[in-house]
Amino acid sequence: MTSEEPALSPHGAVDAIDSVSVLAEESRRRMFTFIRRAGRPVTRDEAAASIGVSRKLAAFHLDKLVTAGLLRARYGDPGAPRRVGRQPKVYEPTDLQIAVSIPQRRHELLAGLLLEGVLGQTDGHTAAAAATGAAADAGRRLGEQERERSRPGRLGTERALTMCERMLDAYGYEPVRETPTRVRLRNCPFHPLAGQAAELVCGLNHAFLDGYLHGLDATAVQAVLAPSPGECCVVLTDPTASPQSRTRD
Structure with a gap:
């Protein structure tokens, strides 16, 4: 994973659907196609x-397309002779790539981690180990960015889980607060690939979420491997909580 991986990405599944829906209007779609080409x-x-x-x-x-993140606007027409006064507004495509999946998938995140693993492989360091390290680093950077942005101070269980839920929701994990001290993740963003190499993919997922908690300095919460059919293999929980508070409702 490179440092290009965004923090709390503003373009989750809901935003992607919103962007695609802008193109449902035929005239707008034809205009967007013309500008892209x-x-x-x-x-x-x-x-x-x-x-x-x-x-x-x-x-x-055009304003609708700009608001949806599909176009960018600026003043100036590089192909026209310079004129007195303000240059006309021009439009061009952004680099935004939209993929809509329900439930949300993050195959590009997994691919980046595996690529780093292949590139980081050495005689004494397997590709799997390198990818796991990359996953932990990516999660840690994400947690550090969120901590710097929100400056939460000392994090207790409730505040830590609330902050985690925001990131988990943005990344498609579909978090559910089972109890006050436990968050289960209803969706695996790496499905169906996780089913083809469960040990590898679940290990990367666990390292990513564990790294996030470390970057966030959320010491009251742990990422624990707890596979459940049809759900993510990791839960977030407070290991010091009473057994009653950790029991599924």
């Missing part, structure tokens, strides 16, 4: 002409 920044007038609508209606569609 242009290979250069496109003006509002050009976008309007591409689908035969007014400049005002084109501006409405």
Whole structure:
């Protein structure tokens, strides 16, 4: 995993669905296709002409595409002669890649960890070990970023689990608070690959979540391997809690 992996990614499954839904309108979809294929920044007038609508209606569609993260807008037309006054607004595609999966999957995260494992393999360090280390590092960076952003101070069980639930939800784990001291993860973001190599994938998943807790400095909570059919192999729990509070309701 490289440092490019975002912190709490703003583009989870719900946001991806929202972005895709913007393209459900035919004129907007045709305009977006035209801009993607242009290979250069496109003006509002050009976008309007591409689908035969007014400049005002084109501006409405373009604003929707920008808000959805599919286009970026800026002032300046590099291909036009320099004129006095403000340059026209131009539009171009962003680098956002949208994949919608319900339930949410994170195969790109798993692929990045496995790639680092292959690249980090040495005579005394297997690919699996290197990938596990990369997973722990990625989780730790994520936890450190969230701690720096929120500055929570000392984390007790309740606050730690609440912060973890936000990250887990963003990454598609579908967390459920079984008890006040235990969070079970209803979805495995790495399914169905986890079923093909359970020991490897579950080990990477555990290292990633354990690393996150360390980066967050959430010492009151542990990531524990507790496989359950159809769910994630890890639960987050307070090991010091009473047996009654750790029992499934």
